[in-house]
Amino acid sequence: MELPLPDEVLARPFASVREACAEVAARARHVTIDAAALGRFADAIPAGELGASPTAFPALADAEGRAAYVLCLDALNFGSGWFPHLKKRPGVSGYRTVEAAVRGRFECEGPWSARELRAADARAIAELLGQAPAAPPIDELMELYARALRELGECVQLHAAGSFAGFVEEAGGSAGELVRRLAAMPLWRDAARYDGQVVPFLKRAQIAVSDLAHALPDDLGRFRDLAELTMFADNLVPHVLRLDGVLRAAPELAARIEAEELIPAGAPEEVELRACAVDAVEQIAARMRARGAAATPRDLDEWLWKRGGEPRYKARPRHRTRCTSY
Numbered sequence: 001m002e003l004p005l006p007d008e009v010l011a012r013p014f015a016s017v018r019e020a021c022a023e024v025a026a027r028a029r030h031v032t033i034d035a036a037a038l039g040r041f042a043d044a045i046p047a048g049e050l051g052a053s054p055t056a057f058p059a060l061a062d063a064e065g066r067a068a069y070v071l072c073l074d075a076l077n078f079g080s081g082w083f084p085h086l087k088k089r090p091g092v093s094g095y096r097t098v099e100a101a102v103r104g105r106f107e108c109e110g111p112w113s114a115r116e117l118r119a120a121d122a123r124a125i126a127e128l129l130g131q132a133p134a135a136p137p138i139d140e141l142m143e144l145y146a147r148a149l150r151e152l153g154e155c156v157q158l159h160a161a162g163s164f165a166g167f168v169e170e171a172g173g174s175a176g177e178l179v180r181r182l183a184a185m186p187l188w189r190d191a192a193r194y195d196g197q198v199v200p201f202l203k204r205a206q207i208a209v210s211d212l213a214h215a216l217p218d219d220l221g222r223f224r225d226l227a228e229l230t231m232f233a234d235n236l237v238p239h240v241l242r243l244d245g246v247l248r249a250a251p252e253l254a255a256r257i258e259a260e261e262l263i264p265a266g267a268p269e270e271v272e273l274r275a276c277a278v279d280a281v282e283q284i285a286a287r288m289r290a291r292g293a294a295a296t297p298r299d300l301d302e303w304l305w306k307r308g309g310e311p312r313y314k315a316r317p318r319h320r321t322r323c324t325s326y
Contacts, residue, residue, distance in 0.1 A: 002324075003191045005183055009200045013179050014228040018282060020199040021230075024275035027195065030250045031272040033280050037245040042284040047293035050303055053214040058106050066215045067164035068111035071156070073102050074208040075148045075187075080235055081262060081322030082141040087130055093309075101129045114162040117153025122146040137322075144187070144324055151185040168212055168220060175223040178212075179205040190325040192266045199271055201233040201278070203325050210298055229298040231281040233274035234326035236308040237301060239318035246280050249273070257319045265323035273319055 009016040025033060060066050076098055079086070083094030092100065105112070105128060122142040126134040134142045159181065160166035171178035182188045182205040191200040206229050213221045231237060241247040249257065253269050263270045281297045281304070288295035307313065 021278035
């Protein structure tokens with residue numbers, strides 16, 4: 001949606017996401033959090049399963065290659081609204097199709113350089129991802145993917161002389177600072193308006209920090225404020241929480257989701273689905289911590305995202321929105 005992010009959001013990005021999402025959840029008209037169901041769900045989560053990364057990273061020898069891989073993959077970590085039309089690899093999802101292609105590029109030809117990214121074009125990206133020739137509506141997604149890579153190349157060149165590891169290092173071990181740097185790129189400015197209020201989500205910027213923490217060695221991947229990350233608001237975690245009864249959608253919205261009708265980006269229903277999921281995960285984490293479990297929204301997001309790959313969740317439609325956020 002590329003809304004300008006207010007200075008107060010950038011000054012305290014994680015608190016801003018939490019506060020705005022809690023306000024949306026309190027006023028939501030199409031989505032509600034079932035408090036009793038949330039309590040039961042939180043109490044049933046095996047705390048010992050939290051904390052494992054759901055993402056496998058290529059066997060790249062140095063921090064530069066690993067940082068490049070994570071940042072490039074997360075630059076393309078959107079498009080779920082187009083995925084029903086994507087030519088997928090056998091037996092895998094749209095995201096895994098994109099991930100496999102990027103991974104293959106890095107393993108076979110080495111990392112993209114910032115210079116290469118600055119020259120990215122839609123035709124080359126379509127060929128890489130197995131989408132050529134790209135027909136509507138996938139051609140639109142390929143154009144956005146190429147733009148996202150060009151933005152990343154420009155940003156890394158400008159701030160770190162073309163070094164992806166240097167771009168991470170410039171954040172000084174602060175997840176918040178790295179999120180601010182990523183949010184300087186227009187396609188990473190993940191925010192919406194709801195009743196006149198700016199609601200930041202910063203999904204891809206936050207998940208990039210999380211992935212870098214998993215992928216990078218030693219101090220480079222150690223962020224002192226990592227536990228402050230919120231849930232990474234997409235369309236899969238709300239789907240899991242809805243099917244498990246924690247979120248309840250109004251009948252008209254549930255029918256639209258089941259009919260696989262596109263929900264416009266920034267529509268009240270779309271904002272509420274994401275914001276209520278963020279707030280529900282905050283409440284789940286707080287409840288788990290109250291009983292002595294080490295639970296962060298980041299850990300819960302990864303656990304819920306993995307859960308969403310189970311057959312019963314994949315068998316039901318999730319909400320689909322065409323945007324550059326997820």
